[in-house]
Amino acid sequence: MREGRVGCRDGRGAAAWWLSAVAFPVVALAAVLIMDDQWRLWFDLPRLARSQIATDALLLETVLMVIVAPLGGVALVMRRLRRRDPLMRKQSETGALHRAWTLAWPLCAGAAVFAVTSAILAWAVLGRSSDPLPLIAMSHAALCAATLALATGGAFCASVLSDPLDAAACAVGLALVAAAGLLVAGPGVGNLPTVVIDAALQASPIVAVASAADIDILRMDALYRLSPLAHVRFDYPHWQATCGWYVGLAITVFVAMTRVFDRRTHA
Amino acid sequence: MNVRKGHMMKRISLFAACVCLVVGWAATCAAQSAPPPRTAPVQTLAPDLRAKLADSLARAAAYLRQQQAADGTWEKHPGITAMAATALLKQPGTSPAEQLRVVGKTLDGLAALAKPDGGIYDKDIPHYITAVSVMALVAGGRPQDKPLIEKARGYLAAALLDEGEGVSPTDKFYGGASYGGATAERRADIISLEYALRAMKESQVPASNAAWDKAIKFIQRTQNNSETNDQAWAANDGGFVYLPGFTYNTSGGTQSYGAATYAGLLSYSWANVKRDDERVKAVLKWVRNNYTVDENPGMGQKTVYYYYMVFAKALQAVGEPVIADAKGQRHNWREDLGRKLLSLQHPEGYWVNEVKDEMQDNKVLVTSFTMMSLEAILQK
Numbered sequence: 232m233r234e235g236r237v238g239c240r241d242g243r244g245a246a247a248w249w250l251s252a253v254a255f256p257v258v259a260l261a262a263v264l265i266m267d268d269q270w271r272l273w274f275d276l277p278r279l280a281r282s283q284i285a286t287d288a289l290l291l292e293t294v295l296m297v298i299v300a301p302l303g304g305v306a307l308v309m310r311r312l313r314r315r316d317p318l319m320r321k322q323s324e325t326g327a328l329h330r331a332w333t334l335a336w337p338l339c340a341g342a343a344v345f346a347v348t349s350a351i352l353a354w355a356v357l358g359r360s361s362d363p364l365p366l367i368a369m370s371h372a373a374l375c376a377a378t379l380a381l382a383t384g385g386a387f388c389a390s391v392l393s394d395p396l397d398a399a400a401c402a403v404g405l406a407l408v409a410a411a412g413l414l415v416a417g418p419g420v421g422n423l424p425t426v427v428i429d430a431a432l433q434a435s436p437i438v439a440v441a442s443a444a445d446i447d448i449l450r451m452d453a454l455y456r457l458s459p460l461a462h463v464r465f466d467y468p469h470w471q472a473t474c475g476w477y478v479g480l481a482i483t484v485f486v487a488m489t490r491v492f493d494r495r496t497h498a
Numbered sequence: 499m500n501v502r503k504g505h506m507m508k509r510i511s512l513f514a515a516c517v518c519l520v521v522g523w524a525a526t527c528a529a530q531s532a533p534p535p536r537t538a539p540v541q542t543l544a545p546d547l548r549a550k551l552a553d554s555l556a557r558a559a560a561y562l563r564q565q566q567a568a569d570g571t572w573e574k575h576p577g578i579t580a581m582a583a584t585a586l587l588k589q590p591g592t593s594p595a596e597q598l599r600v601v602g603k604t605l606d607g608l609a610a611l612a613k614p615d616g617g618i619y620d621k622d623i624p625h626y627i628t629a630v631s632v633m634a635l636v637a638g639g640r641p642q643d644k645p646l647i648e649k650a651r652g653y654l655a656a657a658l659l660d661e662g663e664g665v666s667p668t669d670k671f672y673g674g675a676s677y678g679g680a681t682a683e684r685r686a687d688i689i690s691l692e693y694a695l696r697a698m699k700e701s702q703v704p705a706s707n708a709a710w711d712k713a714i715k716f717i718q719r720t721q722n723n724s725e726t727n728d729q730a731w732a733a734n735d736g737g738f739v740y741l742p743g744f745t746y747n748t749s750g751g752t753q754s755y756g757a758a759t760y761a762g763l764l765s766y767s768w769a770n771v772k773r774d775d776e777r778v779k780a781v782l783k784w785v786r787n788n789y790t791v792d793e794n795p796g797m798g799q800k801t802v803y804y805y806y807m808v809f810a811k812a813l814q815a816v817g818e819p820v821i822a823d824a825k826g827q828r829h830n831w832r833e834d835l836g837r838k839l840l841s842l843q844h845p846e847g848y849w850v851n852e853v854k855d856e857m858q859d860n861k862v863l864v865t866s867f868t869m870m871s872l873e874a875i876l877q878k
Contacts (some may be wrong), residue, residue, distance in 0.1 A: 279663050283684075421854065447622060450677050452685050456744065462855045467622065 256349035301402035327479025346375035368446030376477035377436035387488040419458030433468040463493035501513035539849040561847030570603030585869035587637035616653030622737035625678035629697035651701040655709035670742035673716035687741040692761040695768035734781035738762035755796030776799035810874035
């Protein structure tokens with residue numbers, strides 16, 4: 232039981248899982264500070280510079296999350312399916328609910344640890360005042376929901392495909408298409424109906440998280456010049472809708488995944 | 499007897515001269531103090547065309563009224579709502595009271611969007627939405643909106659990128675207006691700036707406000723005029739690009755294009771740069787060399803209705819009734835543009851662009867732009 236609660240069976244696996252969730256935002260923030268060459272002036276940074284760093288860090292975390300979260304989901308399920316996994320040996324002894332829980336909780340807790348760490352860092356960057364707290368809460372709730380959905384998607388791919396590399400490629404490919412497909416699709420997307428554009432923006436974790444953080448990502452310099460989207464009518468997704476859709480998607484995919492997972496472990 | 503008659507004549511002449519002087523002085527004073535008529539007739543517009551344009555404007559206004567939602571908004575979009583309200587409120591030949599019956603609720607809705615920092619917006623593109631909301635509230639002229647307008651004009655003036663945002667005077671974006679937002683980029687463009695300056699001018703930001711000089715720095719840096727633009731890319735055709743070093747001209751490079759150029763000319767006008775200034779003369783040189791009402795020069799039909807709006811407002815602002823093009827042909831721009839707009843109006847009263855960029859597939863927005871063009875044509 233104790234092993235099941237850890238999520239990854241052996242100590243090293245569990246440590247790597249949680250350490251990744253915590254280290255990920257730290258590394259992203261450090262990268263932004265180094266790239267902006269701002270770290271030397273850390274204590275003298277004006278408010279707007281801090282806001283810019285927080286924005287860049289959140290966007291970088293989200294972009295990296297689109298790749299890493301599906302891989303995390305794949306790794307978790309593949310680990311469960313490995314013969315040496317102690318839980319595998321006990322599959323026949325445990326109930327379906329318990330089996331689902333042992334998969335769900337590391338996904339949920341990993342996403343939450345990642346988002347909370349990122350939120351704490353954002354709060355520290357923005358000057359540790361109470362003013363930005365609502366925005367930080369909204370954006371990181373969206374980040375948590377999107378991470379959970381992508382990780383669950385990776386877990387689903389791993390439960391369907393037997394080869395870990397196939398599963399990883401499929402999961403990351405789908406995540407990238409959802410996240411950036413509309414942004415890099417070229418001039419044709421400008422002619423799509425507004426309702427389709429809005430739905431695609433909602434489906435993009437990058438746009439959804441940025442929107443929850445009040446970042447006008449489509450009108451940022453590069454996308455404004457390159458993408459036709461900023462020049463047509465669209466509405467950014469609301470953070471509540473983002474959380475609702477991604478959590479709903481995660482639950483649906485998770486239910487499907489557990490059924491496939493059960494079939495494979497009993498086969 | 500003759501001597502007395504001569505004295506009498508002298509007195510009468512002196513009295514007549516004094517009367518003439520007093521009457522002349524009084525007339526001059528009256529002319530200077532009288533407010534300009536709202537719809538001063540333009541002598542350069544043929545009467546039949548003028549009547550057709552007024553009718554066209556009335557049909558467009560009727561279309562906008564039909565499209566208005568019960569809560570006073572248009573298209574569930576604060577920017578489009580503010581533009582439509584402004585177009586209706588500025589319609590010549592109608593009284594503000596008459597128009598306020600239609601847009602009173604609209605102005606209430608815009609006023610309800612006011613934020614503690616002075617901005618008037620819902621969520622997205624706050625600087626843009628505040629600017630057009632200010633235009634609508636100013637056009638409405640309601641006393642209760644004055645405090646909001648004063649705060650909003652301060653918000654717009656403070657929003658121009660400067661040292662407060664960590665932008666130094668040597669930065670190419672210094673003095674420009676961005677879209678704004680909680681996590682705004684330090685980036686500006688001439689179109690956003692024109693909206694901000696128009697709102698600042700209409701809400702009577704004093705000419706002594708430092709924001710105007712900062713704005714002029716940015717305007718210069720988007721102009722292809724190497725005499726006054728310190729950017730290495732600047733050429734010398736006098737026109738404008740979208741933002742320093744970047745253009746939407748389909749030929750690429752940093753070539754000037756129509757909408758940006760007339761927005762630049764209009765921005766100079768709002769920022770109190772006079773017509774005889776070398777920078778304005780340089781823009782007028784571009785205008786003469788690229789005069790057309792058939793397209794947005796450099797972009798074809800893309801954003802052509804925005805082009806028509808800034809074209810008309812800019813030429814109205816600089817007081818150029820006739821443009822002599824590069825071939826020496828003289829154009830009455832009011833008649834040219836008026837006839838063009840009449841030919842493009844749909845029977846239902848609206849205008850719409852087949853190229854949907856910048857939301858120009860939206861009939862309400864494009865009709866609002868075009869009504870403002872017509873209003874500039876019909877006014878001096």
